[in-house]
Amino acid sequence: MKARPVLYTLGAFLFILGLTMLIPLACSLYYGEADAWGFILSFGITSGTGGVLSFACRPGEKKIVLGHREGFLIVSAGWIFAAFFGGLPYMIHGALPALTDAYFETMSGFTTTGATVINKIEALPHGILLWRSMTQWLGGMGIIILSVAILPFLGVGGRQLFRAELPGPVKDKLLPRIAETARSLWMVYGIITAAGFILLLFGGMSAFDSINHIFCAMATGGFSTKDSSIAWFNSAYIDGVFIVFMLLAGINFTLHYQVLTGNFRSLFQNSELRFFLGTLLAVTLLITLDLRLHVFPEIGKAFRYALFQASSIITTTGFVTDNFARWPAFSQIILVILMFIGGSAGSTGGGIKCVRLLLLIKHSYQELYRLIHPHAVTQVKLDNMTVPPDVMKSIWGFFALYIGLAVLATILMSSLGLDMLTSFASVAATIGNIGPGLGLVHPASTYSEVPTLGKWILSFCMLIGRLEIYTVLVLLIPEFWKK
Amino acid sequence: MKVIIIGAGEVGYHIADSLSREGIDTVVIDRDEERLHEVSEMLDVQTVLGSGSSPEILKQAGMAQAEMVIAVTDSDETNMIACLLASTQCRIPIRIARIRNQELNGDCALFGTDRLNIDLIINPEREAVSNVMDLLEFPGAAEVFSFAGGRIRLLGFQIDPSAAVIGKKLFDLRAMEPAFKVLITAIVRGEKLIVPSGGSVIEGGDYLFAVTDAARVRELLRFFGKDTEPPRRIIIIGGGDTGLMIAEAIEQKNITVKLIEKKHARCEFLASRLDKTVVLHGDGTSQELLKEENIEETDFFIAVTNDEEANILGALLAKQLGARKVLSLINRIDYIPIVSRVGIDGVINPRHAALSRILHYIRKGKVLSATPLRDEKAEVFEFIALETSEITDRPFKEIHFPSGTIVGAICRGEEIIIPDGDSVIRPGDHVVIFTPRSAIGELEKLLTVKLEYFA
Numbered sequence A: 001m002k003a004r005p006v007l008y009t010l011g012a013f014l015f016i017l018g019l020t021m022l023i024p025l026a027c028s029l030y031y032g033e034a035d036a037w038g039f040i041l042s043f044g045i046t047s048g049t050g051g052v053l054s055f056a057c058r059p060g061e062k063k064i065v066l067g068h069r070e071g072f073l074i075v076s077a078g079w080i081f082a083a084f085f086g087g088l089p090y091m092i093h094g095a096l097p098a099l100t101d102a103y104f105e106t107m108s109g110f111t112t113t114g115a116t117v118i119n120k121i122e123a124l125p126h127g128i129l130l131w132r133s134m135t136q137w138l139g140g141m142g143i144i145i146l147s148v149a150i151l152p153f154l155g156v157g158g159r160q161l162f163r164a165e166l167p168g169p170v171k172d173k174l175l176p177r178i179a180e181t182a183r184s185l186w187m188v189y190g191i192i193t194a195a196g197f198i199l200l201l202f203g204g205m206s207a208f209d210s211i212n213h214i215f216c217a218m219a220t221g222g223f224s225t226k227d228s229s230i231a232w233f234n235s236a237y238i239d240g241v242f243i244v245f246m247l248l249a250g251i252n253f254t255l256h257y258q259v260l261t262g263n264f265r266s267l268f269q270n271s272e273l274r275f276f277l278g279t280l281l282a283v284t285l286l287i288t289l290d291l292r293l294h295v296f297p298e299i300g301k302a303f304r305y306a307l308f309q310a311s312s313i314i315t316t317t318g319f320v321t322d323n324f325a326r327w328p329a330f331s332q333i334i335l336v337i338l339m340f341i342g343g344s345a346g347s348t349g350g351g352i353k354c355v356r357l358l359l360l361i362k363h364s365y366q367e368l369y370r371l372i373h374p375h376a377v378t379q380v381k382l383d384n385m386t387v388p389p390d391v392m393k394s395i396w397g398f399f400a401l402y403i404g405l406a407v408l409a410t411i412l413m414s415s416l417g418l419d420m421l422t423s424f425a426s427v428a429a430t431i432g433n434i435g436p437g438l439g440l441v442h443p444a445s446t447y448s449e450v451p452t453l454g455k456w457i458l459s460f461c462m463l464i465g466r467l468e469i470y471t472v473l474v475l476l477i478p479e480f481w482k483k
Numbered sequence B: 001m002k003v004i005i006i007g008a009g010e011v012g013y014h015i016a017d018s019l020s021r022e023g024i025d026t027v028v029i030d031r032d033e034e035r036l037h038e039v040s041e042m043l044d045v046q047t048v049l050g051s052g053s054s055p056e057i058l059k060q061a062g063m064a065q066a067e068m069v070i071a072v073t074d075s076d077e078t079n080m081i082a083c084l085l086a087s088t089q090c091r092i093p094i095r096i097a098r099i100r101n102q103e104l105n106g107d108c109a110l111f112g113t114d115r116l117n118i119d120l121i122i123n124p125e126r127e128a129v130s131n132v133m134d135l136l137e138f139p140g141a142a143e144v145f146s147f148a149g150g151r152i153r154l155l156g157f158q159i160d161p162s163a164a165v166i167g168k169k170l171f172d173l174r175a176m177e178p179a180f181k182v183l184i185t186a187i188v189r190g191e192k193l194i195v196p197s198g199g200s201v202i203e204g205g206d207y208l209f210a211v212t213d214a215a216r217v218r219e220l221l222r223f224f225g226k227d228t229e230p231p232r233r234i235i236i237i238g239g240g241d242t243g244l245m246i247a248e249a250i251e252q253k254n255i256t257v258k259l260i261e262k263k264h265a266r267c268e269f270l271a272s273r274l275d276k277t278v279v280l281h282g283d284g285t286s287q288e289l290l291k292e293e294n295i296e297e298t299d300f301f302i303a304v305t306n307d308e309e310a311n312i313l314g315a316l317l318a319k320q321l322g323a324r325k326v327l328s329l330i331n332r333i334d335y336i337p338i339v340s341r342v343g344i345d346g347v348i349n350p351r352h353a354a355l356s357r358i359l360h361y362i363r364k365g366k367v368l369s370a371t372p373l374r375d376e377k378a379e380v381f382e383f384i385a386l387e388t389s390e391i392t393d394r395p396f397k398e399i400h401f402p403s404g405t406i407v408g409a410i411c412r413g414e415e416i417i418i419p420d421g422d423s424v425i426r427p428g429d430h431v432v433i434f435t436p437r438s439a440i441g442e443l444e445k446l447l448t449v450k451l452e453y454f455a
Helices: A003-020 A022-031 A036-056 A068-086 A088-093 A099-110 A126-141 A143-150 A152-165 A178-202 A207-218 A236-249 A253-260 A271-294 A299-314 A329-341 A354-372 A389-415 A420-431 A452-466 A470-476 B010-021 B033-042 B055-060 B076-089 B124-137 B170-176 B214-223 B241-251 B264-273 B287-292 B308-321 B333-342 B350-362 B437-447
Strands: B002-006 B025-030 B046-049 B068-071 B094-098 B120-122 B143-147 B152-158 B183-189 B192-194 B207-213 B233-237 B256-261 B278-281 B300-303 B325-329 B346-348 B367-373 B378-384 B406-412 B415-417 B430-436
Touching: A003 A022, A003 A036, A003 A068, A003 A143, A003 A152, A022 A036, A022 A126, A036 A068, A036 A088, A036 A126, A068 A088, A068 A099, A068 A126, A068 A143, A068 A152, A068 A452, A068 A470, A088 A099, A088 A126, A099 A126, A099 A452, A126 A143, A126 A178, A126 A207, A143 A152, A143 A178, A152 A178, A178 A207, A178 A236, A178 A253, A207 A236, A236 A299, A271 A299, A271 A329, A271 A354, A299 A329, A329 A420, A354 A389, A389 A420, A389 A452, A389 A470, A420 A452, A452 A470, B002 B010, B002 B076, B010 B025, B010 B033, B010 B350, B025 B033, B033 B046, B055 B076, B068 B076, B076 B094, B094 B350, B120 B350, B124 B143, B124 B241, B124 B325, B124 B346, B124 B350, B143 B378, B152 B214, B152 B406, B152 B430, B183 B406, B207 B214, B207 B406, B207 B430, B233 B241, B233 B308, B241 B256, B241 B264, B256 B264, B264 B278, B287 B308, B300 B308, B308 B325, B308 B333, B333 B346, B378 B437, B430 B437
Parallel strands: B002 B025, B002 B068, B025 B046, B068 B094, B094 B120, B233 B256, B233 B300, B256 B278, B300 B325, B325 B346
Antiparallel strands: B143 B152, B152 B207, B183 B192, B183 B207, B367 B378, B378 B430, B406 B415, B406 B430
16 A cells, blocks of 8 residues: 555545635625635635645655555545545534534535435525535535546546446446546536526526535435425426436436437437336336325326435435325335435446346346256346456445445444334435435434434445445455555 | 369369369369368369468469469458459459458458459358258248249258158149149159159159249248248257357347357357357257257257267257257268258258359359259259340240250249240340259250350
């Protein structure tokens, strides 16, 4: 492990993170609110620390070379630090004075989870609200990928960081250069966000609410400036816009890039997309039926709420238009299962990801098929490409670890005295980066009642969920630290 | 007149044989000394030892005087280079190359006049595949040939001992089914080729050649008691290029196909290329594997491994175990007469198919195609009738055809005519004519089409 390039890169990364705090600062100054000082201080501490760190560890004449291990360390440490420094404005302003709460809220922001410990959101100043939404937007496409796009010195090393942060089993490089790839992903992200912002304005939403909500929708985050989330607006148009943009955010951005550059064919040939939309359609119909029978007498209303909630959960956004804790158990179980499925690889969504499940299903089918044809030689294929056995193994490993860690975290949560439903649902909702769960943490409630240790466990769940387990867990094995 | 053939494999050998018998000076180049020795013992040709892509060797072979070069080695690259040398160094007028690589097919601009400048690309494997697909379409036939762009078919099939037509005279058949248009062009009984007349009697075990409209092939086969049920379950053994191409072609027809291959690494490659095909790793001649894969329910068993003896034995084993139809890939022409006798329903012969492609190309005049049949004892020609010819504008009964020569079908515009004594050929008609080899000379005069090779 080469410490100096790691610290240098982390320093540069913190410096950029500090700079992003200038945006909510401008917002505070515009509204003339008292939290401006909080941002100035936070900016000073974050960028100052980053600046000093990278100056102290500057590489001199040598070029920066980052290997696999450095990549994993930078990304994991980058996220852990980001949640700490990003929480400074909350602590200084006093919205969340305790470190645990500020850390939980920021981790929930950057990992695009959307779980909150703030009970009275509408009482917060504009600057804090904007920063809250911004953490989601920055974390959505990836704060490290943003650095790769911006920092010129990373060069080849950027690829390790890119791989460690981007979700999905196979990472295709869009363009020959990694920095160009990172830039184009951010560009696509920005373009779709801008389109959503304009559409929300048309729906009669204020500019401030529009920007905050589209940030959270595009990141599949789920923070809102309203205590009752999207239900506050109570508009079918706005629900519709959110459904579209949550789904866009839950689709692989590589596909968006291809469509924006005129390649529409890739859209129809993508089996992950078909799986994602097919699953959504199926569960929407089931929930509609369930709601029609037990909650809403009108079919149109049942469909609207079912579609919104299914889109929100499968993309792991976590916006709510109706408190699904009051829905029948059948709908709740479907929504919890959706929390595990998640969005597409290369999207801003969390969960296990559709492509992984699709491949696991295909592979399992082939195992059955081999019982009938013992001599058959089979290959798992995705869009006519063979999936190498190594990738399959890594997906099975991921799946086992994901379920295993969720079980372990559920046991730990219950040991803190939480009931079974809360323990399970809070873990499912955080490891999958959704946000609202069931039980104590149902959509109309918050995570503020969860014990302190529980908040740290859930923060860790959010981190491993966002960085897809391997990147974080690899740091915990002793082999990683051996020379 | 001089032709250089590069590569003395099965294809090269048989082209050399045909050409030298027609009195053309033939030079064969090959790198295998033993094989060349064999060739010079068996055929009246000159042999040169060396590589076909070497300018020095080509000069030795007398390239400067040659009028055609046929490059049929196993290597695509050697064949291409040889043709390139032929066109750049000596301006040999006709260049033919065997190209196996699928991606470099005939439409490829690479072979155009301003590039490699190759006149004819032949791909024995692709010919074999289209052959297999024809046989799958008409399961009762043992051979299927297409003429007039696929609108006229010539079928070869064996009469089963229990067929209803046995003991009938040919003119009785017309009486049984007056609307039915078909012409029996030859009967093969044992080793003998019999020229049929109205009074000929069909016997069990006869092998018939019949010409008909492509749309009525099924009807024809049913009439002669042959199976016309389209296949639904197919097993292929041998995952080489031919096996892969056949599997790909069958996949497109939505038929279940199982492909058995011995080498595991090759199986993985096949599995990556094929979507619906079941790729099986194992020995295609193993009883256990075949039983495990339900051989008794299989409609078609196609043996296309590189080992011809294994193909024959595998096909026989499959037949024994209950496969409905078995096909076997056989390159050695020596084996072909025996296979139908031992119970193999059809033969795939890529070299033979390639050979007939080359013959079509080099036959001169208005002949569109020439297909050798039955160990080259007979040929079928497709040609365009000329005004000057003796056979045009006269009813058939007034024409004295050479013995054994039969006009199988006439294609006039959209119409397909199966001729009788009153039929008349008009100038411009496409005519399919069946003739024993011995009558080719006489036929030439009649048609005023020279059935010789190029000028």
